[in-house]
Every structure is written in C-alpha cells, then in structure tokens.
Amino acid sequence: MTHSHLEVFLKRATRWSSVLLAVSTAGVVAVAGPADAAPAKYTHSQAKALLDKAGIRVSSSGNCSNVNNPRCTSLQGINRTTVSGLIRFKRISKCSNITVTGGTERGVHAKGPYGHEAGYKIDISRTPCVTGFVNKNFKRAGQRKDGTRLFRSMNKNVYADERSRNHWDILYYNGSA
Numbered sequence: 001m002t003h004s005h006l007e008v009f010l011k012r013a014t015r016w017s018s019v020l021l022a023v024s025t026a027g028v029v030a031v032a033g034p035a036d037a038a039p040a041k042y043t044h045s046q047a048k049a050l051l052d053k054a055g056i057r058v059s060s061s062g063n064c065s066n067v068n069n070p071r072c073t074s075l076q077g078i079n080r081t082t083v084s085g086l087i088r089f090k091r092i093s094k095c096s097n098i099t100v101t102g103g104t105e106r107g108v109h110a111k112g113p114y115g116h117e118a119g120y121k122i123d124i125s126r127t128p129c130v131t132g133f134v135n136k137n138f139k140r141a142g143q144r145k146d147g148t149r150l151f152r153s154m155n156k157n158v159y160a161d162e163r164s165r166n167h168w169d170i171l172y173y174n175g176s177a
C-alpha cells in the first residue's frame, strides 16, 4: 500500500466506523425509547384545569379530591394521555355533558398496570349520549367475566360499559379518543 492508498483506506475506515456508530446508536434509541419511558403525569389541579377548559365536569360523592380517600375523585398522577384522550372523546362524540366520576383515587378500583391508580383509566357518567356514541361508533371487543361489555375505539382505547355502576370505565393507552 502506498502512502496515498493508506490515507484513502483510513479515511474510508473512519467514515465507516462513524456510520456504524450512528446506526447502532439509532438502534439503541429505538429499542429503549418510548416503550420503556414512564408516562407523563398531571397533578390534580393541572388535570382539573384542562378538563374545566374543555367543559368536562369532575364530580365526587365526597366532594373532595384527596387521592388517598376512596370517597374522593382525584386526578393526582393521572396520565397526560388519559386527560387528552377524554377531551378528544368529548370533541368527537359532541356529548355536551361529560362528568368524571372516578380517577386515580386509591382503594376503590381494581389494581393493575393499566388501572386507575396507575393513571390509565377514568370513569365518566353513563349518559344516553355517551352510551349511544360508543355503541354506534366503536367496535365490540368481548366482555369481562361479570358481563361488562367492552368496546374498542379506532385508536385502540377500551371503553367498558359498567352499567350496574352507571358509568363508563375508559382505558386510554394513548392520547387519542
């Protein structure tokens, strides 16, 4: 190898290794990215302000928002995507009266990685408008053991008709309706 050939070889080798480095870095980022990231959260007052602005009421049988009191309705630690999912649902359903009756409060809801306490779920009153919209526009997705009927939205979120408790229990995997 002449001196100039060596120079060319080294330049190519350097270029290749930086290409390989870029590829492997991109690969690592893609694998360890959004799937492993903890969901972004709101405090109760942040979530409440956004719902207020969207015309969505929050109701609590105990008239309180303490996350540790099962009689309260709390939005403390709710996923941002759950809040935006519900706001988008109000927009597409055009239901004017949407009332939140359950959020992240401890001690009342079934536990689980995608449950209320984890910030993924929200309950809303079972009004004829909401029930009519879900039945008409979302796909049936089987039922729970207790007979609760499940519906899947076009964005893969799950709406459960908890008829006996007079509310819809909604699981938002993402911030769409």
Ligand SMILES: [Zn+2]
Residues within 6 Å of the ligand: 102, 109, 116, 121, 122, 123, 168, 169, 170
């Ligand atoms: Zn629920």
